[in-house]
Amino acid sequence: MSQKVLEQISSDDLKNLFSEHSTKKIFLVTGKGSYVKSGAQNYIESSLEGYEYVRFSDFEQNPKLEDALRGLELIKASQCDMVLAIGGGSVIDMAKLINIFLANEHIDGLEIVQNSKLITKKGYYFIAIPTTAGTGSEATHFAVVYHNNKKYSVAHPFVLPDVVGLNSEFTFSQSPYLTACSGLDALSQAIESYWSTGANEESKGYAKQAITLLLEHLEPCVLSPSSAHRTAVMQGAYLAGKAINISKTTVAHAMSYAFTTYFSIPHGHAVFLTLPQFLIENYKVSDAKINDIRGNMYVKNTMLELYKILNVNSPLEAFHLLLNLTHTIRIETSFKTLGIGISDLDIILDSVNLERLKNNPIDFSKAELKSILLNCFNQE
Numbered sequence: 001m002s003q004k005v006l007e008q009i010s011s012d013d014l015k016n017l018f019s020e021h022s023t024k025k026i027f028l029v030t031g032k033g034s035y036v037k038s039g040a041q042n043y044i045e046s047s048l049e050g051y052e053y054v055r056f057s058d059f060e061q062n063p064k065l066e067d068a069l070r071g072l073e074l075i076k077a078s079q080c081d082m083v084l085a086i087g088g089g090s091v092i093d094m095a096k097l098i099n100i101f102l103a104n105e106h107i108d109g110l111e112i113v114q115n116s117k118l119i120t121k122k123g124y125y126f127i128a129i130p131t132t133a134g135t136g137s138e139a140t141h142f143a144v145v146y147h148n149n150k151k152y153s154v155a156h157p158f159v160l161p162d163v164v165g166l167n168s169e170f171t172f173s174q175s176p177y178l179t180a181c182s183g184l185d186a187l188s189q190a191i192e193s194y195w196s197t198g199a200n201e202e203s204k205g206y207a208k209q210a211i212t213l214l215l216e217h218l219e220p221c222v223l224s225p226s227s228a229h230r231t232a233v234m235q236g237a238y239l240a241g242k243a244i245n246i247s248k249t250t251v252a253h254a255m256s257y258a259f260t261t262y263f264s265i266p267h268g269h270a271v272f273l274t275l276p277q278f279l280i281e282n283y284k285v286s287d288a289k290i291n292d293i294r295g296n297m298y299v300k301n302t303m304l305e306l307y308k309i310l311n312v313n314s315p316l317e318a319f320h321l322l323l324n325l326t327h328t329i330r331i332e333t334s335f336k337t338l339g340i341g342i343s344d345l346d347i348i349l350d351s352v353n354l355e356r357l358k359n360n361p362i363d364f365s366k367a368e369l370k371s372i373l374l375n376c377f378n379q380e
């Protein structure tokens, strides 16, 4: 499945897409407050002039199956013929779910969630416009969904949006903290993609471009934002999304979910609590721990390539570079300050996402992960 990208998407670009596809009615998926605050509402209202549309925004962050099924009922009743999502990662994921459920409505939604291989049909023409620069959801063929507090990923080439519209203006209203969290999610995704067992030359190319852009522009984007920095970070986040669309994420994402679930730490902040440490740990590859069929030398060389992209000379320098970045952009890394005690480490270990962990180039036992987590705990 290929995807068209429109940089600095304007109202006219959107209107052209509607007329090219003889659109009659649009199913619009948005956030609630962020829809107004980001400027998306003004943009959409002028773009949709003369078109009928139905808006769905009645759902929380982190899409739930029951919300997606309510969205499905709405789109079924509305006779729309195009899907447009404008919002953060949850909004785009929600639109992906509704569109794929509708196209495959002969199959129960829960069955699709439990087994994406049942998907046989593509949904309506689907435009995704991110209003945050981070998750890269606009560039991926998977959608996260929760059912009974369990996290699933619906993954199929038909899930990928047909068109992505990038416009950093929608990120201007984001606070420095949210800009930092979103940007760190993107940076972590790009770094994890680079060393992932699923990486190939194409994904490594996207990841390298993403890391370079994010390293240069994330810090000023948080501390003294300008349109140019925001545009570069949005581009970096999109490229990181393209990279993980091929490779998937690895250990830092696998470790991150409990920080968010039990300590309410936003996703991008949560992944960066352990990511710097893995720039050291993943270099310690050995025959006993190798998890990438391309072998030890491949993984060592990949890590050396990564240090070169980061412009450092050793694993330790890479660790310090990323830890310093988090401090500069005012991201708290002290577990104690974040309210995480030493007795909480077990709950974090028990919540590790094993599917993500399998994508890491080297294997870690639970005891090894605990000792790595202790290192993170003890660093300030």
Ligand SMILES: [Fe+2]
Pocket: 135, 185, 189, 253, 267, 271
């Ligand atoms: Fe992420």
